Amino acid sequence: MHIIYQYINLADMQGTVRVQQxxxxxxxxxxxxISLPPFSSTVLQTAVLLALSNLFMTVAWYxxxxxxxxxxxxxxxxxxxxxxxxxxxxxxxxxxxxxxxLSLPQLKIMQEVITLAVFVPFAVFYMxxxxxxxxxxxxxxLIGAVYFIFRGA
Numbered sequence: 001m002h003i004i005y006q007y008i009n010l011a012d013m014q015g016t017v018r019v020q021q022x023x024x025x026x027x028x029x030x031x032x033x034i035s036l037p038p039f040s041s042t043v044l045q046t047a048v049l050l051a052l053s054n055l056f057m058t059v060a061w062y063x064x065x066x067x068x069x070x071x072x073x074x075x076x077x078x079x080x081x082x083x084x085x086x087x088x089x090x091x092x093x094x095x096x097x098x099x100x101x102l103s104l105p106q107l108k109i110m111q112e113v114i115t116l117a118v119f120v121p122f123a124v125f126y127m128x129x130x131x132x133x134x135x136x137x138x139x140x141x142l143i144g145a146v147y148f149i150f151r152g153a
Contacts, residue, residue, distance in 0.1 A: 046098030050111055053090035054118040060084040066127060109149040113142050 060083035064076035098107050116139060123129040 042097055042101045046094050046102070046107070047110065047114065049090050049094030049097065050114045051118060053087050053094055054111075054114050055122075056083055056087035056090065057115075058118050058122045060087060062122070062127065105149050109142070109145050113146060116142060 060080040063083075064080055068076040068079060095107055098110070102110070116135075120131075120135050124131050
């Protein structure tokens, strides 16, 4: 399979996927476009893309525990890899956009804060895990990380 990555454009809210057979090979091409308001900053664009990426990542990493628990591990792995593809289609451009104004440590801490912000509702509402104080304490630790990594920026 030959994959053609066309582009990610932050101007339109559209997406297309095209699969084509040509000369004995399957060609998959896709176009992902995400719309953000024209007033949005680079950091906001990065945060939105990372949040969407994290949603796919969280589903890829944990949803199989709920839905594919009775299947062999390799089926869950293949399903997770399929979902993770969409994570990377958002995460890679998010980091490239963010790296134009943020340092690598700042991108990493932003990612961790977003990960917790996505994971907690997923765990509580989707996976039916009980809410506990550890989520709050972890969040407070991340606030400290944000303070230290962004001070003097």
